Amino acid sequence: MIRGIFAIIRGMGITFKHMLMNIATNRFTVQYPKQKRVLPDRARWALSLQWHEDLTERCVGCQLCAAICPSEAIYIEGAVNPLDKPIGKGERYAMTWIWDATRCLYCGFCVEACPEEAIVMTKIYELATDRREDLIWHKARLYEAKREQFGEKPTFAWMGFYRRAKDMGKPIELARIWHEQEEEYYKDSKKFNMSDRYKRFLREL
Numbered sequence: 001m002i003r004g005i006f007a008i009i010r011g012m013g014i015t016f017k018h019m020l021m022n023i024a025t026n027r028f029t030v031q032y033p034k035q036k037r038v039l040p041d042r043a044r045w046a047l048s049l050q051w052h053e054d055l056t057e058r059c060v061g062c063q064l065c066a067a068i069c070p071s072e073a074i075y076i077e078g079a080v081n082p083l084d085k086p087i088g089k090g091e092r093y094a095m096t097w098i099w100d101a102t103r104c105l106y107c108g109f110c111v112e113a114c115p116e117e118a119i120v121m122t123k124i125y126e127l128a129t130d131r132r133e134d135l136i137w138h139k140a141r142l143y144e145a146k147r148e149q150f151g152e153k154p155t156f157a158w159m160g161f162y163r164r165a166k167d168m169g170k171p172i173e174l175a176r177i178w179h180e181q182e183e184e185y186y187k188d189s190k191k192f193n194m195s196d197r198y199k200r201f202l203r204e205l
Contacts, residue, residue: 041156046121047099047142048120048124049097049119049139049143050146050154051143051154052088053154055152056086057094058116058117059076059116060078060093060115060116061076061093061095062092063078070107071103071104073100074097075097076094076096076097077095078092078095079094079095096138096139098138098139101127102136120149120156122146122149
């Protein structure tokens with residue numbers, strides 16, 4: 001009996017101590033959904049598609065993202081770009097683009113694989129629904145998610161080793177530029193060491 005009372009007092013003392021610490025450091029529980037945390041720029045949540053400056057589609061329907069996806073959450077059907085009114089700047093475009101949020105691991109492999117940087121990971125994390133159909137995002141909804149999160153202009157793709165932190169928010173440049181720099185760097189083995197490689201993959205350092 002006495003030991004039980006002592007355990008309760010001790011537990012409440014720990015709780016009271018942490019309460020005072022939180023008051024002193026101004027740390028409180030976020031009152032979700034009225035309050036929401038500001039997510040970092042590299043947050044990996046719902047996918048979105050983006051376009052060129054002239055609002056033509058970036059995706060060329062190469063299906064590299066679908067091929068690299070470990071959970072097969074992406075389905076694409078490519079088609080030949082019409083000559084009278086081009087949808088994109090390449091010879092092909094994605095006639096069908098489907099993302100299955102129920103399968104997605106949010107790993108970002110699709111963003112890394114895309115040669116046109118057409119895929120962007122947004123901060124949209126409130127995906128809960130009572131209808132499975134709402135978790136299947138088609139092309140129109142993927143473009144709308146990009147517009148809601150980042151606006152009309154092209155923005156950065158998530159992968160940090162494609163862009164320096166200071167460049168985030170500026171118009172994107174193609175990923176192959178970084179790949180070419182990496183290949184040129186590793187040709188000379190004398191320059192290579194693990195710490196340099198780590199810094200090149202984590203551009204913020």
